[in-house]
Amino acid sequence: MINSLRAALVCAAAVAVFASTLLTSGVWVQAAQQQAQPGVAAQAPPAGAARQGGGGRGRGRGPQDPTPRLADGTVNFGRVPGEKGTWNVPYITNMAMRVVTGPGSTQLVPEIVAQQEAAAAARAGGAGARGGARGGGGGGRGGAKSEPWIPWMPWSAAVYDYNSKNESKYDPEGYCLPPGGPRMMATPYHMEIIQMPEHNRIVMIFEGATHIWREIYVDGRKFPEGDALNPTYLGYSIGRWQDKDTLIVENKGFNENSWLDYFGHPHTDKMEVTERWTRPNKGQLRYEATVNDPGAYTRPFTMMWENITWDMDLTPELPEYICQENNRFLNRLTDDLGQPIFGPRQQPGEKPARGTR
Amino acid sequence: MVRRKILTAAIVIALPAIVAAQFGHPLKGTWSGEWGPKNSPTRLLLDFEWDGKDLTGKINPGTGAEGTVKKVTIDYSPVTSWKVQIEGEVNEGGKVIPVRVDGTLENLGAYTRAFHGTWTQGTRKGEFAVTRN
Numbered sequence: 001m002i003n004s005l006r007a008a009l010v011c012a013a014a015v016a017v018f019a020s021t022l023l024t025s026g027v028w029v030q031a032a033q034q035q036a037q038p039g040v041a042a043q044a045p046p047a048g049a050a051r052q053g054g055g056g057r058g059r060g061r062g063p064q065d066p067t068p069r070l071a072d073g074t075v076n077f078g079r080v081p082g083e084k085g086t087w088n089v090p091y092i093t094n095m096a097m098r099v100v101t102g103p104g105s106t107q108l109v110p111e112i113v114a115q116q117e118a119a120a121a122a123r124a125g126g127a128g129a130r131g132g133a134r135g136g137g138g139g140g141r142g143g144a145k146s147e148p149w150i151p152w153m154p155w156s157a158a159v160y161d162y163n164s165k166n167e168s169k170y171d172p173e174g175y176c177l178p179p180g181g182p183r184m185m186a187t188p189y190h191m192e193i194i195q196m197p198e199h200n201r202i203v204m205i206f207e208g209a210t211h212i213w214r215e216i217y218v219d220g221r222k223f224p225e226g227d228a229l230n231p232t233y234l235g236y237s238i239g240r241w242q243d244k245d246t247l248i249v250e251n252k253g254f255n256e257n258s259w260l261d262y263f264g265h266p267h268t269d270k271m272e273v274t275e276r277w278t279r280p281n282k283g284q285l286r287y288e289a290t291v292n293d294p295g296a297y298t299r300p301f302t303m304m305w306e307n308i309t310w311d312m313d314l315t316p317e318l319p320e321y322i323c324q325e326n327n328r329f330l331n332r333l334t335d336d337l338g339q340p341i342f343g344p345r346q347q348p349g350e351k352p353a354r355g356t357r
Numbered sequence: 358m359v360r361r362k363i364l365t366a367a368i369v370i371a372l373p374a375i376v377a378a379q380f381g382h383p384l385k386g387t388w389s390g391e392w393g394p395k396n397s398p399t400r401l402l403l404d405f406e407w408d409g410k411d412l413t414g415k416i417n418p419g420t421g422a423e424g425t426v427k428k429v430t431i432d433y434s435p436v437t438s439w440k441v442q443i444e445g446e447v448n449e450g451g452k453v454i455p456v457r458v459d460g461t462l463e464n465l466g467a468y469t470r471a472f473h474g475t476w477t478q479g480t481r482k483g484e485f486a487v488t489r490n
Contacts, residue, residue: 153409154431154433155382155383155431155433157433158433158436158439159380159383159465159466161433161436162436162437162465162466163466165436165437166437166466169466170378170380170466170467172378172380256379256380256381256385257378257379257380258380259380266380266381267380267381268381268382268407268409269381270409294409295381295382295407295408295409296381335464335466335467335469336437336463336464336465336466336467337463337464337469337471339469341467341468341469
């Protein structure tokens, strides 16, 4: 039986670190309630409410407050002077279940809504449907066929089927490699956004995701060309303000060492990601990512989530978390041929190693 | 059995160090191993690129021979072991010789993925096994 890397690493860590927090905040309960309602996962909260955004740590204070702004009127994605706070990033295991009808839309694609409605109906009928309930992202592990709205290429569909079948055994994030790309905002640890308008740059720092940071240049520069655009996990990020409410970040120059999500949607180094960041109110961050990867998908698609909540109470400052420390799962992980993924290889004639396949 | 031993030997030789995996198209990248008779195998190098439409690449089946990949066909239906057919040609001593490869791509998700099968080069035919570098 294959053990999930996520179960061994991220889930375990998240449970250990956040369990008491979540019990008090009720954010997971809210998330579960949202999933039970077809179409709700990516919809904007009704006016005056904070259905997705109000459940994080610090709940009850943020949503009622207006969006903080910098001196020039643009959105302040970080702290206001004199206070502390961090963003509580949700755990989204399957980004396919967050695909909306297009950039700027909050409406899930009709196929997801139909799938959620069917799952809700099945639950109501006692059938215990799996869809929509697993890992905060829903969708079960039905492989590429269960996500017909994803514009697969044959190879990317086949890789996804493979990752589904082995339950994401090879998830690079399970090796404590950086999530990369949009997955940075789907890995369930806290993060902070620090704007430095005087330097025309924005820095994002992450508690999890290998304790990493990313830098967004907001100085009007162009992308490096050719070999100057060195492929990296996080890519090269250039931001601009569409208006004073929306920060648009164009990203390219990704390497191929990451997955889009835990479920194992692949990408290539041809991927370009356009992010749209907004803060509808003080307590809520809305994140949208349009993935354009002509190496893996036949057309672009857009994903969105807005249940990123502002936490002033329980995690007002980022703690240190080192994924690489004591990652014992790697020691017993074996590949499809029975060989250890890490550590000495088996010699010809040796007895196959026992481990997680 | 022989093929399995060649494959295992190739893995052992090629993989003392584990580095970050490449999770794009599983065939993309450079591969090294051997083909031919067990008692006198020939070094084999493959290099594939994926442009979003086609797999292209270079093949180097031993000293004095180098060539290009002309066509790659993949059967994705076996979920854990894809069937790969490659057509190409090599220039060997000034002569252009057709190459046909019928192989299985295994261990798809691991950095240590393996590709093995039958290598036909002109009138010569033998087993081959390569692993991702």
